[in-house]
Amino acid sequence: MSIATIDPSGGLTRDNLRSLLVAVCAERGLDPDGAELIKFTNNAVFRLRASPVVVRIAGSTAARDRAETVVKVARWLATHDFPAVRLLAGPEQPIRLHGQVITLWEHVPETGARPGGAELAVLLQRLHALPRPPAGLPNWRPMEEVRQRLAEPEELDAGDHAFLLGECDEIEEQLARLRFALPPGLIHGDAFVGNLIAGPRGAVLCDFDGTAIGPREWDLAPVAVGRLRLDYAIDDHAMLVKHYGVDVTEWDGFPALRRLRELKLVTSVLPILRSNPGIRAQWEHRMRTFRARDLTTRWQPYR
Structure with a gap:
């Protein structure tokens, strides 16, 4: 498939992702042979073999719009020697190529034990304590990203679309009434164990698409929701509470954050529902139970 046929509004498939990978590697003098697609949800992530x-190729308008922030945060964290993934040295990033937005990163070899809630708590404490966040960091506006994804869904039923738009309105009203207990500040925005890498010198934080200035409670919510909703074998939430010192589930605003987190877990893959058919069954399961207000049925990670 020619790069010219890739729709810059979305619609990335495994085939045209490969074409895009070849193009960016050619531009930057890298070898794409044998590259492995290790993730394809809201972003597509390849690990080069050579x-x-x-x-990392942005998979939606929301992801493309956040690329400048991702780069800014990554560079700022590097100045503080924070344990996080590092941008590849060299020409300016993000890279804009054929209507798509791409970032290049140093690969962190996964050599240690699986990081869990304790490691995440330590990194969040350190992140939340960093001085002077980078200028121009956006304020936390979670519905902006959700609505962007709802504006470009692939094969979404009209009834489900209307329901999800209604959820945005209702949750936004709930969030506006919340009185947060923790002081606001820099937040990661998607702080769960899946965004930790077991590096040679300890856990490393990645994925800064959601980094913003906002309520610290939001950084504690993903692991709490994961314990309640996702079919995980390990209770990372208990260790997060022990080492961070706050149990967000005991705060009276947690139900609203849970509803928001679950909405994001349902809508995160809307722009690639057709492009990545392997996630369809799990998405339908999530959508069905979320729409039914079923708070007990377990979900599986997208694979």
Whole structure:
């Protein structure tokens, strides 16, 4: 497939992702042969075989719009020697190529034990204590991203679409009434164990698409919701509470944050529902139970 046929509004498939990978590697003098697609949800992530490089291709308008923030945060964290993934040294990033937005990263070899809630708590404490966040960091506006995804869904039933738009309105009203207990500040925005890498020198934080200035409670919510909703074998929430010192589930605003987190877990893959058919069954399961207000049925990670 020619790069010219890739729709810049979305619609990335495994085939045209490969074409895009070849193009960006050619531009930057990298070898794409044998590259492995290790993730394809709201972003597509390739690990190169010939060099320790990770190629991250934004999979939606929301992800493309956040790329500048991702780069800014990554560079700022590097100045503080924070344990996080590092951008590949060299020409300016993000890379804009054929209507798509791409970032290149140093590959972190996964050599240690699986990081869990304790490691995440330590990194969040350190992140929340960093001085002077980078200028121009956006304020936390979670519905902006959700609505962007709802504006470009692939094969979404009209009834489900209307329901999800209604959820946005209702949750937004709930959030406006919340009185947060913790002081606001820099937040990661998607702080769960899946965004930790077991690096040679300890856990490393990645994925800064949601980084913003906002309520610290939001950084504690993903792991709490994961314990309640996702079919995980390990209770990372208990360790997060022990080491961070706050149990967000005991705060009276947690039900609203849970509803928001579950809405995001349902809508995160809307722009690639057709492009990545392997996630369809799990998405339908999530959508069905979320729409039924079923708070007990377990979900599985997208694979």
